[in-house]
Amino acid sequence: MSKRVSLTQYLVEQQRLHGRIPQELRLLIEVVARACKRIAISVNKGALGDVLGSAGTDNVQGEVQKKLDIIANEELIGANEWGGHLAAMASEEMEGIYLVPNRYPKGEYLLMFDPLDGSSNIDVNVSIGTIFSVFKKPEGSQGVSEQDFLQPGTQQAAAGYCVYGPQTTLVLTVGDGVVMFTLDREQGSWVQTADAVRIPEDTKEFAINMSNMRHWAPPVRRYIDECLQGKEGPRGKDFNMRWVASMVADVHRILTRGGVFMYPWDQREPAKPGKLRLLYEANPMGMLVEQAGGLATTGTQRILEVQPKLLHERVSVMLGSRNEVQRLIDLHAAS
């Protein structure tokens, strides 16, 4: 890309030229991006900023909170609560919804986020990220309640993530394809570095936590088993495996060079539909992947069409290169 396009310029053009996004949504996304910049600064300080290690508390899902989980959550709330674009927020780190305090003006949007995805990688200096999803409050609803957040992913107005890795990259969709911005630290600005991202339809790379193999459902086992047979097996090609254990990093690789990512339901806790959360992990990633030409499924249903019943609902996730995800869907249908 020869001309440097900033995030602001991209969003203004989406608003002005294409009429795709209203001004309030543009400003909301800019505020989220600003919060991500601040989180990136904390992430980079590491031990020097006393941000590593456990905070000594548990979140609503019973997971130990890391200091950075809490710092990132506070950055996102602090940056967004006063802007006037939001009615409320929800986060992996908060049990209930967060209402915009009465001292600030209220808007029509709802913001959901996983403030620090890949928490187990914080202390070992491996890529982590922030995932976010934006909805509009349902028409005609008075005030705002948890029920307003329980909308299927097809209703998302925007979705994205920021990956804090060797580079800090913001990946975004407002329903008009997927774009990427890299943080220019000297300028302090987001510079567009990819446009109209497309996920290759075929791939030879899969991402799954293989240590759970014995717990998987038969279609997932069969899919991976066939991949592992390589050239000599029914797939007729050798596969490669990657597992970062940060969904943001795994999805980022898939958006960049293709692949398939799976965190399927398994028998460890049969009553749980999966590990990943629908509203602030699976839905935003599902929208990005679909906008880049890929597919996102639970195995039996398009993720974006799942009707949420709970704020912190979990879901089985399989997403990425179209032909591979289709194969997983077919295997589920045949089982």
Ligand code: AHM
């Ligand atoms: P987190 O949001 O608490 O960090 O958990 C989600 C993460 C995903 O980023 C990643 O794909 C998965 O959990 C890794 O799980 P596992 O450690 O079971 O492989």
Ligand code: MG
């Ligand atoms: Mg997460």
